[in-house]
Amino acid sequence: xxxxxxxxxxxxxxxxxxxxxxxxxxxxxxxxxxxxxxxxxxxxxxxxxxxxxxxxxxxxxxxxxxxxxxxxxxxxxxxxxxxxxxxxxxxxxxxxxxxxxxxxxxxxxxxxxxxxxxxxxxxxxxxxxxxxxxxxxxxxxxxxxxxxxxxxxxxxxxxxxxxxxxxxxxxxxxxxxxxxxxxxxxxxxxxxxxxxxxxxxxxxxxxxxxxxxxxxxxxxxxxxxxxxxxxxxxxxxxxxxxxxxxxxxxxxxxxxxxxxxxxxxxxxxxxxxxxxxxxxxxxxxxxxxxxxxxxxxxxxxxxxxxxxxxxxxxxxxxxxxxxxxxxxxxxxxxxxxxxxxxxxxxxxxxx
Numbered sequence: 001x002x003x004x005x006x007x008x009x010x011x012x013x014x015x016x017x018x019x020x021x022x023x024x025x026x027x028x029x030x031x032x033x034x035x036x037x038x039x040x041x042x043x044x045x046x047x048x049x050x051x052x053x054x055x056x057x058x059x060x061x062x063x064x065x066x067x068x069x070x071x072x073x074x075x076x077x078x079x080x081x082x083x084x085x086x087x088x089x090x091x092x093x094x095x096x097x098x099x100x101x102x103x104x105x106x107x108x109x110x111x112x113x114x115x116x117x118x119x120x121x122x123x124x125x126x127x128x129x130x131x132x133x134x135x136x137x138x139x140x141x142x143x144x145x146x147x148x149x150x151x152x153x154x155x156x157x158x159x160x161x162x163x164x165x166x167x168x169x170x171x172x173x174x175x176x177x178x179x180x181x182x183x184x185x186x187x188x189x190x191x192x193x194x195x196x197x198x199x200x201x202x203x204x205x206x207x208x209x210x211x212x213x214x215x216x217x218x219x220x221x222x223x224x225x226x227x228x229x230x231x232x233x234x235x236x237x238x239x240x241x242x243x244x245x246x247x248x249x250x251x252x253x254x255x256x257x258x259x260x261x262x263x264x265x266x267x268x269x270x271x272x273x274x275x276x277x278x279x280x281x282x283x284x285x286x287x288x289x290x291x292x293x294x295x296x297x298x299x300x301x302x303x304x305x306x307x308x309x310x311x312x313x314x315x316x317x318x319x320x321x322x323x324x325x326x327x328x329x330x331x332x333x334x335x336x337x338x339x340x341x342x343x344x345x346x347x348x349x350x351x
Contacts, residue, residue: 056080057137058144066091067185073149074138082134082146089113092155093178111147114155118169122161127154156183210270217271217300218278223293228301229259233308236315237262240324262311262328264291267303269335307332 058074064083071087083091094113110131114123131154134146156179162168163176231247237258238245264272275291282288295301310332318324 055135055137055143057141058082058139061139066182066189069182069185071152074136074144074146076134076136080134081149082136083149083152085133085145085147088147088152088155091152091178091182092159093174111151111155113175114158116169116172118167118172119158119162121167122158122165124154127151127158131155153183153186155179156186213268214270214274217268217295217303218274219294219296219300222289223295223297223301225290225293228290228292228304229308230312232316233312236312240315240318240321260291261334263304263307265334266332267300267307267335271300271335 056076056078059077060075062073064071064073069091071091072084073087074082074084076082088111092113110128111133114127114131131147131151134148136144136146138144159168159172159176159179160183163173168176234251234255235245237255241258243252260272264275272291275294278294279291280288292301292304295304311328314327314331315324318327
């Protein structure tokens with residue numbers, strides 16, 4: 001029953017993306033993992049119909065630690081920093097859902113926890129403008145709600161100022177207590193960030209982050225060769241590129257270019273460049289060994305297998321290359337080079 005449901009979800013997703021009946025029929029032959037990957041696209045199709053396809057998408061997600069408080073956060077593709085709605089409210093000691101708006105008299109664009117009448121004298125015009133809720137999509141593609149990150153200290157100031165003016169109700173007192181805890185925590189976080197910026201250490205932190213990614217994916221020693229890319233991966237690629245497939249025939253060179261595009265450039269930031277750097281070439285310029293032999297056994301190789309399964313599933317569900325390519329770009333986008341390493345990568349390429 002679960003497999004049938006997954007197949008139906010995968011079929012709906014492919015239909016929304018423009019797959020033909022033949023592509024949907026092929027979806028029923030996919031593995032459970034492949035169906036799960038396809039089903040994730042269903043949400044994209046539904047949002048397109050609901051007019052939400054243009055919502056800004058998170059490129060980075062994380063968790064902000066302010067003292068003992070944990071707040072999920074994200075950076076959107078337009079560079080805006082946001083805190084999730086539920087995370088912000090929990091940080092302020094409020095329930096996730098506010099009480100009905102009939103208790104308040106204020107602009108409906110403002111968060112409910114700021115619309116109490118007794119708070120109005122402590123809310124600046126700037127806060128009114130910057131407090132609107134933001135609807136966005138997470139890295140995984142789910143619709144989420146949040147607020148600008150800079151809203152948090154401003155909200156804290158409102159409750160602290162109101163508390164000092166003895167304007168808070170008994171039910172609002174605990175928010176003022178929490179606001180003071182957050183302000184102290186933000187001060188500690190802020191001074192660290194300022195020192196990092198003043199000294200240039202934030203660049204070093206970014207390098208450390210990339211180093212940790214590469215350490216997880218790239219092995220120090222060359223792994224023994226084992227068949228890694230499934231036969232179906234190349235069969236489907238040849239089918240979509242309209243090339244006769246024979247396993248005993250040497251593949252055209254540009255198949256390697258397509259493989260880098262579909263696989264290694266989408267595993268993680270910097271992985272393809274590092275694999276190229278570590279892999280020697282012969283006198284004809286060909287790689288002396290497969291790139292996947294440099295992936296770590298416990299992390300990089302399993303990630304590659306998972307990625308190959310997803311790409312193969314999308315190829316099997318497609319009738320043409322032109323149909324497949326937008327689907328893979330949407331479901332498994334390429335990682336953009338980190339800005340700090342653009343110049344360095346260019347120098348390496350020029351060598």
